Amino acid sequence: MELVVGRVAKSHGVRGELVVDVRTDEPELRFAEGAVLTGRMPRAKTSQEYTVESAREHSGRLLVHVRGVADRESADALRGMIFLVDTEDLPPSQDPEEFYDHELEGLSVRLTDGTEVGTVTEVLHSAAGELLSVRAAAGFDGTDPGTPGREILIPFVTAIVPTVSRAEGVIVVDPPEGLLDKE
Template structure:
């Protein structure tokens, strides 16, 4: 299984730099000068290899220059590319309250009384904090904030998550 460690948001400047939305705890290692990245377009299987020529932080964002990407036009063509790694290359976390997205995706979501809600389809990372995108049996999507107060139990080996949502969170709009 592959894990996304970054996504090309846009080009930056005229010399081929790209802005990368980071999705790894170790951007200084994953995007270090000389690092070889595997990239693919969303919903595509074929991949390409890129070598980091340079990377730097700029106004809270990661700017990366890739070998062979010398101008804005070439950088613009990379918009949306996902940089991925194999999940087998990731060490498990020692923190019992820390999870990788791939560990949560596919887990059953239920209330503390056992009532089934759905399955975690995706973990979203908006600026305000992580959200679990849960697909219900009826095909609805419910976004559940991934915070201890609402998600008190995560049992990866057991294959489920228990939620204690505030009133209205699970109601259809």
């Protein structure tokens, strides 16, 4: 499995630097010179490896230069790309309030009253923050119990997701009115 450690927000300058929104507590390790990162566009099935040539802080983000990206046009083509590392290389998360994507995927999602909503299929990383992509349980919202569930996007914020229990395999959500409604 893979863990998102950064997202390309835009290009910077004319020499191919990437402005990266950091999604790791260890940017100095993940984006160190010589580090190899897997890059993948959101929802793409294929990925490519990138070797970090340099990284420096700039206005709360990182400016990263990777081998093979030498101009603004090449850097612009990578806008929205996520950088990943293999989770097998990571120690388990010790903070009960922080989660790796792979620790959330596959967990059951329930409302505060115990109603089954569905299962987390993916954690999406957007400029606005993280979203849980949940495959609705068959029969959720009065749909035909035999019908595969629709995708529900739930913002992964404490106000909406008050409880995550990896041990029980359950995420409890308290959505605002309308969030889970069918369109």
